[in-house]
Amino acid sequence: MVKSERKPIEEIKDSIKGYKNILNIGCGGCSSVCLSGGQREVNMLNAELNTLFKAENGSQKIDGYTIERQCNAKYYYDLPEILLNYDCILSMACGAGVQLAAEIFSNKPVFPAVNTVSIGIDRDIGMYEEKCRACGQCVLGYTAGICPVTRCAKSLFNGPCGGTNGGGMCEISNEIPCAWHDIYERLKEQNRLDDILKIQPVMMWQNQVQRTTIQEPYKERYGK
């Protein structure tokens, strides 16, 4: 899922400067799953902000509300009424959620409280690893399920660069494994090395324009 992490409190506070009544909207989707913007984080951030507000002059106030998913308008049902009492929105959803909130409540300023980091996996509680850059042209089929776009620091498609360090580590750090070393090892194990002996042609990057995805069965419905 999408992984995100909270912005520094100073940055958040600075962004909502000048607004008296702020509503912090949490997201029950990805940012809740990655412990960055669920109800608990909303409560935590609000407690911190309210403490800071009080210490200053007490003219600002922040409340919280968490909805199922901020990336789908149908979960916003309660918000229009609640928002009557607020003059700005702080969103703890990923970049997608923040933008939908800003679109739906276009008369209210919306500020992000988290930085969207990656599409990743849960390695452990509170530990997430980036796995996908949404390039739109998946090559995992010939790279043994290891993404060279994400995991190789140079996004190479034809094998490791000359910088691999001893023990199959990336040149940028001895703690980051070389993606291509791992690809090679896994393919060798599966007896599929032929897959990477061919030269891979250049990528047709699909993530250079905003993409709208319409699934095949719906193409007709949306006139595409």
Next chain:
Amino acid sequence: MLDNSTTEIDTVSIQHILNKNKTKMKLSLKVCAHCTMCAESCFLYMIHRKPEYMPSYKFINTIGKIYQKKGNVSREFLEKARDLVWENCVLCTRCYCPIGIDIPSMIAVGRSICRSQGIEQRHDK
């Protein structure tokens, strides 16, 4: 005693799923103190303020009942369970349990039992 409406339910495949997770699920169901302290950790409960959104309610009335009945449940039951595990839960995995029960995994098993009977998340709601 078999209910007539269970005929269209494949109890064997439900039991298969139940058995796969048996020890953990049964133990979790057993130790739940029914204290309801999990309620406030669920943001859906905080929105709706109804018991049906309590994490414990959701697993007791789905997977709990299914274990009690050893998989002999009716389609109507599973359709109600569907709402509990999908409509009332987004599996954000943030439930608090004072005893440490892994509630999300119980909901997940509830979901897979529903799925095994072709009862899936409704997208039209």
Next chain:
Amino acid sequence: MEISNIFSSALLYNLARGPLVWISFLVFFAGSIFQILRILSLTKNDERIGIQAKDSKNKKKPAKEKKKEAILSWFQQLKLTIVGVSPIMIIVTTVFHICLFVVPVFLLAHNIMLDDAWGLSIITFSEKTADILTIIFLATALFFLLRRLFVGRVRSITSLYDCFIWIIATAPFLTGFLAYHQMFDYRTVIVLHMLFGELMLIAIPFTKFTHMFFFFIFRFFVKSEYSLGKGNRSWY
């Protein structure tokens, strides 16, 4: 024979204070060990769940960063936890569980019996303290009962079994209290007290009371968002 006569009969009295005590302790300890091992066997001491990332093996511990100065005081932070969410419940449940443990263990009368049997005893409360703690326990137990019966969300997941468990947990204290104050027929009450106590001991490893072990293992040794210790076990 009338019911009250059964409970005051010498046979039952001797049974309850003799063999039944040993049997119940035996069942309690054996059952507890079994449960603890079973719960532990459901978890594994694994650094990571699922497929191991290669880097996880030789990852060095990062140098400890300077902890940022907390904006919230410890009290404010506490308020964000379950203590702030359900303060009354937390206080009541803590008191309840402490009394549940300390009253029987540190009770003078119990220790005298222990002394009689094995010649050893541990520190004890004064009788008065024990009496007050028992009253507190009964009050908290009553709170739970009322909550179970009258708070909607609790009632929604309450079954008869919960009430049964409540009776098993409360009865030894109630009967002990009545016995100490010599209310009703002492002989009957004390026999009931012993029987309920033994029933509870036997019940601990096999009923909902197992949460006693489950709590410690899962909140302290198994890692989760809310774990209280530095647990490194996980569900298998």
Next chain:
Amino acid sequence: MKSGSNLEKVLEAGHFAFTGEVGPPRGSNVEAVKKKARYLKGMVDMVNITDNQTAMVRMSSWAASLFVMQEDLEPNFQMVCRDRNRLAMQADILGAYAHGIRNILCLSGDHQKFGDHPYAKGVFDIDSIQLVALIKKMRDEGKFLGGADIDTPPKLFIGAAANPFGDPFEWRVHRLAKKVEAGADFIQTQCIYNMKKMREWIHQANDMGLTEKTYILAGVTPMKSLGMARYMKSSVPGMDVPDEIINRLKGAEKKKQAAEGIKMACEQIEEFKEMKGVAGVHLMAIEWEHKVPEIAEQAKVLPRPVMN
């Protein structure tokens, strides 16, 4: 002739090639480039002009190449995939060729993290092997990557790099094969210190017939000091410095370490001259351009053949 570059001619004629390297200045100092180039004049067949080496901003490679040409030296325009997308690459190739540049070396490039702008966005639009194929397509088919025809295609002698030492070792020769297949006319290797592994790698390349399809120039960098050797061993990515190199430098007096380094380099060059499959040596005398004449002399690679 694919390009008619001096290097190509030297190699075609069967001479043992000897190439050098110049790093452009961190500024617009023309004289600095020319001064460095002058040391190499007549000493090497071609000189590599590095492209934002170690991700530090420097005068652009093609611009420095032009100054080197003014000093009657043939440049090898290095191009890294880190800084350009496919548009800029093709544009620079056209421009470089139009200005008379005839050699190009395709590299992935050191990661920007190492340089003075660690948070730059690394482009890495295409990788080095794809870049080789792109240039070959421009040259041989006269077409851009996008398929359109090129008016006056660039006729470049295409080079690629190879590191015989990186992990996994068994893969390295296959990567070389891919570069050859993509169209690399010559290969310049990473600095070589581990001769044992190098021999093995060349042996594999010979067995696969790769050395018949491409010219391999072995990379040689003389050690200036013990400190440099230690640094290379510990901190330079993809470098394999065996302990015997370190020990030999340790054995020399501090003042004579440089001389010892040069001596070791010359011994290596002697071995490469005899090694089947090695077509020449690429001397990377890093910030030691003034020593190149001395090294060339000692390595007995002078005089350089004059082609026409």
